[in-house]
Amino acid sequence: MEEQFYEKLILIIPKERVRLKERMEYHTSLHIGGEADYLVMPTSVEEVKEVVALCKRMNMPYYIMGNGSNLLVSDSGYRGLIVKLGEDYSQIVVNEEKHLITAQAGVLLSKLASVAAKHSLTGFEFASGIPGTLGGAVTMNAGAYDGEMKQCLTLARVLDEEGNVLELSYDKLELGYRTSILQKKNYVLLEAEIQLSIGDQQAIYQKMNDLNSQRREKQPLDQYSAGSTFKRPQGYFAGKLIHDAGLRGYQVGGAAVSEKHCGFVINKDRATAEEFITVVNDVIRIVEEKFGVRLEPEVKFLGEFHNIVV
Ligand SMILES: Cc1cc2nc3c(=O)[nH]c(=O)nc-3n(C[C@H](O)[C@H](O)[C@H](O)COP(=O)(O)OP(=O)(O)OC[C@H]3O[C@@H](n4cnc5c(N)ncnc54)[C@H](O)[C@@H]3O)c2cc1C
Known part of the structure; x- marks a missing residue:
């Protein structure tokens, strides 16, 4: 089945734009994420259409991404195919x-x-x-x-x-x-x-x-992040709430709340996706306990996590 899928895939997208077992840390601004089974980089509408149709026909899960600047991919990666619409398109x-x-x-x-x-x-x-x-x-x-x-x-x-x-x-x-x-x-x-x-x-x-x-x-541009981790709650600023909750610099493993801008959770030192999500969860819980405001992640999550966002 796997082989059959691959054979059909390379009829649509030439081999040089198909990657197997591709580490997603190389494709995300957070530099986090395990292997995706397949990652393809189409150059035309026809290729996008055909690759999506193939996935549907063969029950292969697929996901569309751009530059990966708002994406946390799990440590175990993604069981399926990622369509990366980037430089080639x-x-x-x-x-x-x-x-x-x-x-x-x-x-x-x-x-x-x-x-x-x-x-x-x-x-x-x-x-x-x-x-x-x-x-x-x-x-x-x-x-x-x-x-x-x-x-x-x-x-x-x-x-x-x-x-x-x-x-x-x-x-x-x-x-x-x-x-x-x-x-x-x-x-x-x-x-x-x-x-x-x-x-x-x-x-x-x-x-x-x-x-x-x-x-x-204002922003920690010298560190790996996905920009603002949380959406702006109505009437508040996420960064200020997180700061006022005493969470500036709060760290679990290699993931931390940025000291420069508390709205950014950063990959400070080889963080895993699970560590990142633990910081996200803790921030949501503590801010809600202190201020009664529930933060909602802006970052998208892809793959399987043990630690689901609260
Ligand atoms: C340092 C830094 C600063 C940032 N500042 C800002 C900011 O000021 N304002 C802001 O809004 N964001 C900001 N971001 C977040 C991010 O850059 C934006 O959300 C951006 O629009 C995501 O684009 P992307 O191509 O990287 O998408 P990805 O991260 O690749 O994907 C994000 C979402 O879009 C979907 N997607 C991507 N491409 C397609 C497509 N062609 N068709 C359908 N779905 C698609 C994905 O499935 C996913 O759900 C920042 C990020 C960083 C790292």
């Missing part, structure tokens, strides 16, 4: 007249922001320091510094559960705080369009620089 087309950029899901937001700036297009500066792909950002409705994908996204081309490619206009995307229809319906983002406007190029570069300096000043 990252074409960008700029429509100068309409101030519109169309890009494939795997393009990095930093790259997209720099292309926008090169064309003097404003409205995407907020995303330049978010280390994810367009696919991850649309799915999560990523945002920072008063900007979010919701403000510039006009259209998403997605693959639905039945293998159809759908075009979803803005009003169908149900973009909310770190959520979208893609998460709810398990759609795969193939391509998206963002609408920007013409601006002053120097001001665009200046804004990106300012925002990125703010990031460097």
Whole structure:
């Protein structure tokens, strides 16, 4: 069965873009995660469609990822196939007249922001320091510094559960705080369009620089993390609650609450996924006991964990 699957898989995706028993620590910003049975890197819509169809036909679990900057993979890895939509799937087309950029899901937001700036297009500066792909950002409705994908996204081309490619206009995307229809319906983002406007190029570069300096000043960018570990609870800031609960620097094994920004749980020293999740659980429990506010993880979990998030 395994062999049969592999033989069929390499008819869809050439061997050089198929990895077997791939350690997920190499594919996540947390640098945590055991082996995935298969990891493939498609370059076209057809490859994405066909590989998903094959998984369904042969009952192979599959998971879509981008740059792995919001992902904790378990120590035992993932029993199934990971479709990584990254560098190999990252074409960008700029429509100068309409101030519109169309890009494939795997393009990095930093790259997209720099292309926008090169064309003097404003409205995407907020995303330049978010280390994810367009696919991850649309799915999560990523945002920072008063900007979010919701403000510039006009259209998403997605693959639905039945293998159809759908075009979803803005009003169908149900973009909310770190959520979208893609998460709810398990759609795969193939391509998206963002609408920007013409601006002053120097001001665009200046804004990106300012925002990125703010990031460097406030966030532990020299350590492995998945960004903010928790969603922002209404009326509060997760980092402040965690700090005020006395959890700054709280550590279990190699995983710890960052001393620089308490909203970040970091992989300080070769942390395991179980240690990371233990810190997450402890933070949720202690903050709730002290302040009656229940934090919810923003980070996505993949694989099997002994220690389930409380
Ligand atoms: C240092 C640091 C700073 C960060 N700062 C911010 C910030 O300011 N704002 C913010 O919002 N986030 C931030 N993040 C978190 C992260 O970068 C974003 O959530 C980003 O959008 C995730 O994109 P990704 O490609 O890495 O997605 P992944 O981590 O690979 O995946 C995240 C989720 O998206 C899904 N997904 C990915 N690609 C697709 C696709 N093509 N189709 C369907 N589903 C898909 C995955 O299944 C998963 O559920 C930060 C992370 C780090 C490490």
